[in-house]
Amino acid sequence: MPGNPREVWVTGIGLVSSLGEGIEAHAALLSPAARPAPILNESAYAPYSVHPLAPLDLSKQIPKKSDQRQMEGWQRIGVYAAGLALADAGIAGNAELLDRTGLVVAAGSGERDTAVDCTVLEKLDGREDTGVLAKEVLPSALRPTLFLAQLSNLLAGNISVVHNVTGSSRTFMGEEMAGLAAAENAVRRIAAGQGDLFLVGGSLNAEREDLLLGYELGHNLWRGPFRPVWERHEAGGGFVPGSVGAFLVLEARGHAEARGARPYAKVTGVVSDRCNRTHGEAAELGLRLFATLCSGLSDGPLPVLSGASGVAPVTQQELDFLRALDSGGFDPIIRAYGSLVGHGVEAHLATGMALAALTISRQNFLPPLDDSGVERPFEGDPGRVLVTSFGHWRGEGLALIEAVAEGGTR
């Protein structure tokens, strides 16, 4: 593409999780003196734990009850967080800006009506005529609106309807790779001048048995009493899903300056790739991606928000990669933010990027989130944060978030 890449600023953050709603609920973690503890529901889905969403007053971001009724949980969480991000960036309600805001969403499956599924399965029990019975049961059991809750692209559709974001709309899928593809897409379009203003993110409703089933088929879930991410490896590994909605407003620097929007931080870049993980390839791939992304970075302490899920063996491979950074003079200060808010799958990278931008703007990093010894104390202004995304099954990627060099950081 002709011309130098344009700087990508984070000018809005919308975050809801088990810890609460909005910037301040999450900024409260950002101090060496903070003692954040995960919020968990360990009983409802035993032997699985989940991080439940903090209670929300949905009407603050989704005023129409009819809109709320047309969505299921994951969509309501996402639409709510998207609204927070738009308001934070000063875009909400600005028709001229919303008309050219590009929407980039990372999404998985919508929600099933698990009660209907169970009714059908019980009626089918022991019967051979699956097809006929399913037809007898399904047409009366399925609700038309639920279909729209199940389509991956309907989180984006609902954000357009509720918040009037209409510039463009793309939904990426593929578990954690969806988050990488979405962030990478928006950042590259801004850098290359293919767009100025983007709303990027995703959401996960962890409190769903149908979601748990999808991941437990591959034995990806952590079972039993809660442990932080780095302490699951020797017991077989696994992730603890966390309900989360995370959206960022990403904006070309010139566009933000022209409208007087102040940045939290800039996204220097997002890089990604895939590999087979049979012989520890993810660690080597991490180093190659780091060399691409961070070639101009000065050495020394490097705060890392690791998106590690806790699933074996990739969590250990990611740790091998991070520990190998010291041979290049970097001193990685690691925090697996999944230990605190749970694993957000498609929304996990956006959550990490939001926390990174927040730590940079507040000039304070998170305290260690466990006693594993992996996470060492750090005091001071992070200035830059490496966010990692090594998917529980596939896909490796990194994002580098840095302080804006001069002027008005918020």
Added chain:
Amino acid sequence: MRDSKGRPVVVVTGTGVVTSLGLGKAENWAKLTSGCSGIRRISRFPTDGLRTTIAGTVDFLDVTPFSAPALTMAMAAAAAEEALAEAEIGEKGAFPGPLFLATPPAELEWPQRRLLWEAHAGGELTGYKRLLAAARESRHADLQEKFQFASVAEHLACRFGTRGLPVSVSTACASGATAIQLGVEAIRRGETNAALCIGTDSSVQLEALIRFSLLSALSTRNDPPEAASRPFSKDRDGFVMAEGAGALVLESYERARARGAQILGVVKGCGEKADDYHRTRSRPDGTAIIGAIRNAIEDAGIAPHEIDYINAHGTSTPENDKMEYLSLKAVLGDHLEKTPISSNKSMIGHTLSAAGAIEAVFSLLTIRTGVVPPTINYRNPDPAIPLDVVPNEARRATVRTVLSNSFGFGGQNASLILAAL
């Protein structure tokens, strides 16, 4: 070579297609230009009692054991093989660029759910607790590898050796066009000289059929099946679900020329616009559809009167076909009357996530062969939609520039401008 905006020109050097009409371009094009329909009675599952019993299924590929993602993969792979063979690009299993895949959302279906239910028999557990126990007790790696959202793209990336993160995208019925747009943008940014763009969809499953039926979106004119899809006719009553895949090898013009590749056409412009009116209906004034078409024309750097043919979204629903006409009229004005427009969906049905890619392949064949495929089943024109729909029989015409439309549930609209070099 740069386009009017100083960007690398993006050309197509290989295409492949699978639809209910058959495997490959030769069979598809022969049938499409002779007005054959691929719509038939569904034999995959019993349909007694259902309001809709027909679809454009792909039943001729060997997919054992059968599942929707397995068919999605098989069709995508077949289309990609054809496109790669035509493009003669890269070593076998080492495509020199990324994969952009339009694919339907992944979801366990009733056979799998039932298998799990029966795997944990005799206990006290009920409902999803029983399914979860079955999942816990034995590893179902085969299910996990097929029913993750990344599964189809991962499989294709390994098979064809594409570079980087395999990208899966969904903009509902616009997905196939969006996959092409992603490839065009990556080449224009200079990130790659080639991209493999595929749209694939195997959604003719019992529950999906019932869901679309509950939205009153499907034609219920089951008899005869081939007469059900009648885009732009007054008596159109809904779309016909269908399966298929389309694949395109995109390259920068420079790289294609440098390696002496055959150039099949140019992707001149891509446009998109999201609707904020309703989850399944477009804004009555057509703002978003008009926006997508205008953006594509603007991106291509052409004037509306340069469009020689329109490959319509043309789903055969009362709503779509009316809105598509009104929006085209708003953008093309009087030029619309002189512009032939036809809907491939009259013959192959609505291939959903794959439609944009399949219809781009057919648009390029129109440009290269000078034959415009017809809109079949056009016996009862809708006076509110005065269009030259190329009724019932193919027509010879010199076509250099095609507008191809794709509009999706969720208000996600995309249009492409495809042209001769």
